[in-house]
Amino acid sequence: MKRFIVFTILIGFLIGSTFVNAEVIEIRVLHVNDFHGFAKPYKPFGSDEMLGGISYLAAMAERLRTEKPTLLLAAGDMIQGSDWANLFQGRSVIELMNQMRFDAMVVGNHEFDFGQEVLRERISEARFPVLGANVEGMEALKPYVIKELAGIKIAIVGIVTEDTPVSTHPKNVMGLRFASAEETVQRYVNFLRDKADILLVLSHIGFHADRVLAEKVRGIDVIVGGHSHTKIDKPVQIGKTLIVQAWEHAKALGILDLTVEDGKIIKFEGHLEEIKPSLGIKDEAVEQIVKGYEEKADAALDEVVGDAETDLDGEHVRKRETNLGDLIADIMRETSGAEATIINGGGIRTSIRKGPIKLRDIYSVLPFDNYIVAVRLTGRQIREALEHGLSGLEEEAGRFPQVSGLMFSYDPSAPPGKRVREIRIAGRPVESDREYAVATNDFLAVGGDGYKAFGEAVKASRDFAVIGGMMKGERLVYSNPGKWLRDVVIDYIKARKKIAPKVEGRIKEVR
Amino acid sequence: MRVYVNDRDVDLLPGMSVRHALIQAGLLGDIESGKKAYDEWGNEIGLEGALAEGVKIYVESHNGK
Numbered sequence: 001m002k003r004f005i006v007f008t009i010l011i012g013f014l015i016g017s018t019f020v021n022a023e024v025i026e027i028r029v030l031h032v033n034d035f036h037g038f039a040k041p042y043k044p045f046g047s048d049e050m051l052g053g054i055s056y057l058a059a060m061a062e063r064l065r066t067e068k069p070t071l072l073l074a075a076g077d078m079i080q081g082s083d084w085a086n087l088f089q090g091r092s093v094i095e096l097m098n099q100m101r102f103d104a105m106v107v108g109n110h111e112f113d114f115g116q117e118v119l120r121e122r123i124s125e126a127r128f129p130v131l132g133a134n135v136e137g138m139e140a141l142k143p144y145v146i147k148e149l150a151g152i153k154i155a156i157v158g159i160v161t162e163d164t165p166v167s168t169h170p171k172n173v174m175g176l177r178f179a180s181a182e183e184t185v186q187r188y189v190n191f192l193r194d195k196a197d198i199l200l201v202l203s204h205i206g207f208h209a210d211r212v213l214a215e216k217v218r219g220i221d222v223i224v225g226g227h228s229h230t231k232i233d234k235p236v237q238i239g240k241t242l243i244v245q246a247w248e249h250a251k252a253l254g255i256l257d258l259t260v261e262d263g264k265i266i267k268f269e270g271h272l273e274e275i276k277p278s279l280g281i282k283d284e285a286v287e288q289i290v291k292g293y294e295e296k297a298d299a300a301l302d303e304v305v306g307d308a309e310t311d312l313d314g315e316h317v318r319k320r321e322t323n324l325g326d327l328i329a330d331i332m333r334e335t336s337g338a339e340a341t342i343i344n345g346g347g348i349r350t351s352i353r354k355g356p357i358k359l360r361d362i363y364s365v366l367p368f369d370n371y372i373v374a375v376r377l378t379g380r381q382i383r384e385a386l387e388h389g390l391s392g393l394e395e396e397a398g399r400f401p402q403v404s405g406l407m408f409s410y411d412p413s414a415p416p417g418k419r420v421r422e423i424r425i426a427g428r429p430v431e432s433d434r435e436y437a438v439a440t441n442d443f444l445a446v447g448g449d450g451y452k453a454f455g456e457a458v459k460a461s462r463d464f465a466v467i468g469g470m471m472k473g474e475r476l477v478y479s480n481p482g483k484w485l486r487d488v489v490i491d492y493i494k495a496r497k498k499i500a501p502k503v504e505g506r507i508k509e510v511r
Numbered sequence: 512m513r514v515y516v517n518d519r520d521v522d523l524l525p526g527m528s529v530r531h532a533l534i535q536a537g538l539l540g541d542i543e544s545g546k547k548a549y550d551e552w553g554n555e556i557g558l559e560g561a562l563a564e565g566v567k568i569y570v571e572s573h574n575g576k
Contacts, residue, residue: 034557045558046542081559109561161561167526207550208563229529229557230550248557373524446523446535455535459522481526 024261026068027149029200030061031246031254033075033226036110037085037093038249039290041277050277052250055290057275058100058283060253068257069149072101075226075245076108076160076204079122083363084293086487087300089114090122092293098127099286104145106158106202107132108226109167113482116172131158131202134184137176144188146196152260155196157188160204161227168482181205182216189219197263200224207232207245214238221265222256235270244270251275301360306493309500312352314365317345318396321507324348324365325402327499329439331492332485333404336374336478338439340405340425342385344449346398347441357493366486374439374477375457379430382406382438383420385453391416399449401507404439406430409508421510437477441485515567529568530558538570546570 041053061072074097079090090111097105107130111119116138123130123140132141144157159181165173185201192199198221203210206228214223215238223243225232231247235256242265246254252272259267313322325348329341347368352361377385389401390410409421423430430436444451445458457475493499514521516536523531529548533539542548548556551567 034559036559046545046547163525163561163563167561206561206563207552207554208566227561228550229560231555231557233554236552247555248559442524442527442531443534446527446531447537448534455522458524476524479524479526 024259024266025150025152027152027154027258027260028064028068028070029222029224029254029256029258030064030070030072031075031224031244031256032057032073032250032252033204033224033246033254034077034108034229034248035074035093035250036077036081036248037079037090038082039084039092039096039293042249044249044251052275053277053282054096054250055282055284055287056277056279057250057253058286059281060273060275060279061100062283064253064255069152071103071147071149071154071156073156073202073224074102074105075202075224076106077110077226078105078108080110080113084290084297087297088293089118091125092289094122094125095293096286096289098125099289100283102128103147104129104131104156104158104202106130106204106226107135107141107160108204109161109164110482112164112168112172114172116174116176131156132160133157133188134159134162134179134181135176136179143184144192146192152198152263153196154198154200155188155192156200156202157185157192158202158204159184161206161209166479169480172482181209182213185213185220186217189217193219197260198222198258198265203227206230207243210243210245211236211238214241214243222258224254224256231272233272235268242268242270246272301358301363303359304356305359305362305490306357306496307498308352308354308357309498310502311354312365312501314348314351317348317402318398318400319393321402321503321505323501323503324351326404326504326506327501328366328485328489329402329404330501331489332372332439332441334492335488336372336437336439338374338405338437338477340382340403340436341439342382342389342401342403342406342444343440344389344398344444344451345400345402346449347443348402357499359490362486362490362493366484366489368443370441370443370485371479371481371483372439372485372488373442373445373454373479374437375445375454376435376475376477377438377453377457379423379432379434379436381453381456382425382430382436383423383432385438385451386410386420386423387417388451388453390419393419397449399451403506407506407508409510411510413511435475439478442479442481512562512564514562514565517569518567523562528558528562529556529560532562532568533558533570536570541570545573547573
């Protein structure tokens with residue numbers, strides 16, 4: 001009898017111990033990606049509704065944090081994009097993220113757009129670790145961080161796309177090496193396996209690549225992604241790996257709830273909360289930061305960057321050569337190292353009067369987020385491009401060309417497609433089969449305004465390399481998606497202080 | 512790089528986005544009139560989303576494929 005009682009007590013103790021050790025813990029991961037400084041609500045292209053607004057997102061995040069132990073993570077491309085961010089080289093965004101108490105961020109490809117020195121400054125201002133395990137050569141980036149939530153250790157490894165060198169100006173990544181994301185993650189999975197309960201990859205490689213990563217590397221519990229701006233409504237599971245991504249521009253907050261037992265995820269539930277002004281509740285401290293920088297941005301746009309010694313004509317760009325068209329085309333040619341430039345006059349939206357030139361003026365002239373591209377075109381393709389540009393003369397279509405490095409004559413009374421007469425580059429007649437480096441903008445390069453001529457060169461530029469700090473391909477001469485054309489123009493004017501472009505007779509009507 | 516829009520190939524320069532692919536495919540106007548861009552798994556994608564070799568984009572009406 002005594003033995004039976006002792007035995008029963010022992011069994012009871014063992015069962016009790018097991019129950020205590022199998023504690024079930026609920027934790028939460030909140031995530032955003034590709035914010036790009038879109039601090040205020042806005043109407044996305046094609047939408048009738050205002051979406052986003054970081055103050056609304058912050059209020060929601062703060063409320064959700066009170067419900068269970070939570071991490072707030074950023075999957076890259078946070079500091080660059082909107083004027084609200086760019087005018088301060090991302091300082092506004094870091095201040096915002098500090099206020100929101102982000103726990104970690106992975107560097108995105110666009111974080112490099114202001115250059116390494118600025119990125120290091122931003123990292124030093126951040127009150128959270130900025131990760132980049134596969135970036136070699138920048139000590140400020142940490143490969144991983146281990147966070148603890150309710151006794152659960154979560155290792156967070158950050159990786160960024162290996163394509164970063166070709167999505168920003170090569171000088172921005174000079175001296176850096178972007179190693180294989182897959183090999184890097186495998187190495188850290190092996191290293192961190194016994195140091196943490198959960199392994200989370202904070203990834204800026206895109207959803208397509210996240211899926212491949214999940215297939216090839218075992219041991220990843222969660223991938224919080226970015227870069228592809230994908231709206232993943234519910235977590236995707238590949239093997240034992242969960243993949244999430246929260247769209248873009250603060251239009252969604254990702255919520256991933258994990259139930260953890262004995263250090264293992266036994267249950268998960270995730271979704272996106274769409275963020276819009278109709279939610280009503282703002283985080284007032286964050287709103288103060290948004291408004292504060294908005295006011296500073298407005299003041300910054302009044303900065304005088306130079307002086308126009310003559311009126312700069314942006315009004316007649318759709319029907320004839322203008323001095324402003326010449327100036328912008330010249331800047332593009334000089335920046336890209338091309339022999340000529342062809343751009344659409346319609347991309348130049350207004351004039352600048354003689355006198356001080358404000359930042360705001362340049363923003364008004366060049367409001368679109370276009371960047372400079374240069375490709376090799378044959379003389380035949382140049383003629384085709386100019387014919388296309390002149391084909392909408394009668395309706396003053398935006399495709400009317402503004403040029404640099406070349407002059408051409410045309411007969412407006414001839415039928416469309418047969419208007420161009422003489423074309424000269426560097427004073428010499430253009431040869432049909434000879435190739436010339438021609439600068440344009442990314443819009444025309446992909447066939448915007450109906451320009452087809454650049455498409456063949458783009459097609460032939462599929463294979464390329466970064467050589468000597470510049471992108472070189474079969475027909476690719478220059479591409480800098482990391483810097484808008486208007487910022488290039490601003491830098492040009494700031495450097496020269498006074499500008500006085502003249503119409504030079506590059507585009508001549510003949511009958 | 513080569514991507515596919517509504518199963519037709521589109522050639523772009525590195526660093527270009529969904530928006531560029533749609534311009535090249537002549538479908539940006541569809542987005543302006545309310546259609547959305549989706550990946551091959553049915554997830555909506557933002558116009559500034561980055562692309563990679565072989566990515567498939569579908570332009571569909573908002574209520575799905």
